[in-house]
Amino acid sequence: MALGLLRRRRPRGASGAAPGLSVSLPPGAGAFGCEVVDPTGQPMRGAEVTVTALDSHRVVARGTTDPYGLFMATLPPGTYSVMTAADGLSPARKQVDIAADVALPLTRVPLLPARQLELPPPGTWLFDPPHTAIRFIAKHVGMAHVHGRFTRFDGGIRVAQNMADSQISVRIDASSISTGNRTRDNHLRSGDFLDVERFPFIDFVSTRFVYRGGSKWTLHGTLTMHGTSRTVGLDTTYLGTVNGGYDQELRCAALAKAELHREDFTLNWRSMLARGIAVVGPTVQLELDVQAMYRTPETPTPPE
Structure with a gap:
């Protein structure tokens, strides 16, 4: 040391x-x-x-x-x-x-400038779910961290001629949350937290891409969860473009991260402490490990 x-x-x-x-x-x-x-x-x-x-x-x-x-x-x-x-x-x-x-x-x-990776060709790129993960880490109150993920989602990227004008949209099935504990997952789906019956989807739609140098970008956009919309920024690392997969599709990959504050989305404690269920702390680290496949030059339709 x-x-x-x-x-x-x-x-x-x-x-x-x-x-x-x-x-x-x-x-x-x-x-x-x-x-x-x-x-x-x-x-x-x-x-x-x-x-x-x-x-x-x-x-x-x-x-x-x-x-x-x-x-x-x-x-x-x-x-x-x-x-x-x-x-x-x-x-x-x-x-x-x-x-x-x-x-x-x-x-x-x-320190010298990083080699800028070749950007993906303009057009529509759709998330490949088997090779994409949406994960989160939250502090378990008084204990260790809770690791979880959403298992059902759709997403697309419209890559523009000028990358700064590109757009991304993601729709997550809120009920697909999974932390490996059935009791905790059911509680996270309940009215105390995500309230998936009233708010079945979590949506992110970007408003602008900001270049940070090298392979770094910040994706600014609107995140809607639990009926509340907030502006967030995703710190994103572009990982490159390759030909791969079963049919040798053209693919691109990126890793995006953000810190979310639970109370910004009106996710409060309500009665869970009275019932002895301490689930997560006030902040959540969100991570999108995305692999997308090139499809058409058309713009993907944002979630409605």
């Missing part, structure tokens, strides 16, 4: 010079530090740095760079893999050898 974080210090009179490390090391420890810069050479704040021990393959240090693009840590002697990553940029990997009582010179790590 990491023994601590270090601070950088510039020698007096060395304005603009590369910063060095001035540290007080714990007995037997060594130090590693890096300065992460963006493609223009400017210090990059918030880049993620992960340090993994090569002998055990365990992550021993993880954090983000400070406003000066710096990440520093003290480590036990050994050999480590250091991975640096940021949205829209290609990850950088470096191997470092840490020796006892030695602070390595500060390493400059440039």
Whole structure:
């Protein structure tokens, strides 16, 4: 594990010079530090740095760079893999050898633009249910997490000539919720939560695609659940396009995630605590692992 974080210090009179490390090391420890810069050479704040021990393959240090693009840590002697990553940029990997009582010179790590995957051809793409999953993770009050999924859904993507003008629509059968516990699932379908008899569907219709660099997009749109509509953003990673499947269909894939707040959709506790049923906490992590097949150049019909 990491023994601590270090601070950088510039020698007096060395304005603009590369910063060095001035540290007080714990007995037997060594130090590693890096300065992460963006493609223009400017210090990059918030880049993620992960340090993994090569002998055990365990992550021993993880954090983000400070406003000066710096990440520093003290480590036990050994050999480590250091991975640096940021949205829209290609990850950088470096191997470092840490020796006892030695602070390595500060390493400059440039992050380069990520190779942009070829976007899918314009036209209609329909979700392939056997290769698509709509999952969620919710905090079980006072205990562990509840993992679940919806097993019945339909969806389509209209890919426009300009990807930013594309649209996606998803309709989920609310009664298909499954967490592996029949009592809990029946309660989630009841009037205390999804109330599937009154609100049988959960719908998402996008309003705009926003490019974030590399393979990252944000899909803004309207989510309607339990009779309430809210604007949400799906943080989406485009995974590429391939020819595959039984008939060698043209397919594209993406992974989208969002955090939902249960009370935004008027999903409240009602009487379940009185009945001793503590189901989920206030937030739910939603994940769409989508594979879609090319069908026609026509626009898919949004859910009604």
